[in-house]
Amino acid sequence: MQISKQQAWQVLNQYVTSDVLLRHCLAVEIAMRAYAAKFNQDPEYWSTVGLLHDVDFEKYPEEHPAHARKILMAHGYDDEFITNVESHARDWPKERTILQKTLLAVDELTGFIIACALVRPDKSLENLEVKSVMKKMKDKAFARAVNRETIINSALDMGIDLKEHIGFVTQALSLAVKQPEYQEIPLIG
Numbered sequence: 001m002q003i004s005k006q007q008a009w010q011v012l013n014q015y016v017t018s019d020v021l022l023r024h025c026l027a028v029e030i031a032m033r034a035y036a037a038k039f040n041q042d043p044e045y046w047s048t049v050g051l052l053h054d055v056d057f058e059k060y061p062e063e064h065p066a067h068a069r070k071i072l073m074a075h076g077y078d079d080e081f082i083t084n085v086e087s088h089a090r091d092w093p094k095e096r097t098i099l100q101k102t103l104l105a106v107d108e109l110t111g112f113i114i115a116c117a118l119v120r121p122d123k124s125l126e127n128l129e130v131k132s133v134m135k136k137m138k139d140k141a142f143a144r145a146v147n148r149e150t151i152i153n154s155a156l157d158m159g160i161d162l163k164e165h166i167g168f169v170t171q172a173l174s175l176a177v178k179q180p181e182y183q184e185i186p187l188i189g
């Protein structure tokens with residue numbers, strides 16, 4: 001099938017009603033798109049995997065992502081696409097591809113970066129510095145639901161320096177928030 005963000009967005013909206021989760025999916029979509037371009041991969045494909053990675057989370061929070069396969073199959077996504085989505089299960093038993101490693105590495109980090117921006121006086125991603133995100137990583141009371149180990153280990157697994165990774169994802173999110181297509185559900189809201 002032809003992968004398109006527009007179609008994926010329609011599918012996602014059939015299974016996710018929470019703005020918080022939609023915002024998270026969009027943030028992961030943005031980061032995946034940016035990394036695909038950096039790695040000379042297909043941005044449309046990578047970003048669509050990102051957009052749909054939590055498609056079953058709202059309906060099946062306990063079993064997620066075990067229900068992604070049947071949902072995505074019903075909408076015509078192929079085995080490879082669905083496997084990419086499933087691969088962000090924290091206990092995924094196989095070696096991840098670069099797309100899959102990137103998905104895991106941006107999943108927790110995007111939310112953490114947005115949380116860091118939200119506590120700034122200007123609530124802006126634009127002036128958010130890597131060192132301030134690194135400092136917040138060490139502050140266990142801050143955004144405590146975000147697993148720091150996953151952020152650190154997944155960046156290691158990608159073979160990217162953590163600071164570089166944080167800077168890259170912050171910049172990708174910061175550029176995207178200005179685009180008209182991300183105004184419907186603002187990332188910083």
Ligand SMILES: [Fe+2]
Pocket residue numbers: 024028053054107
């Ligand atoms: Fe996620």
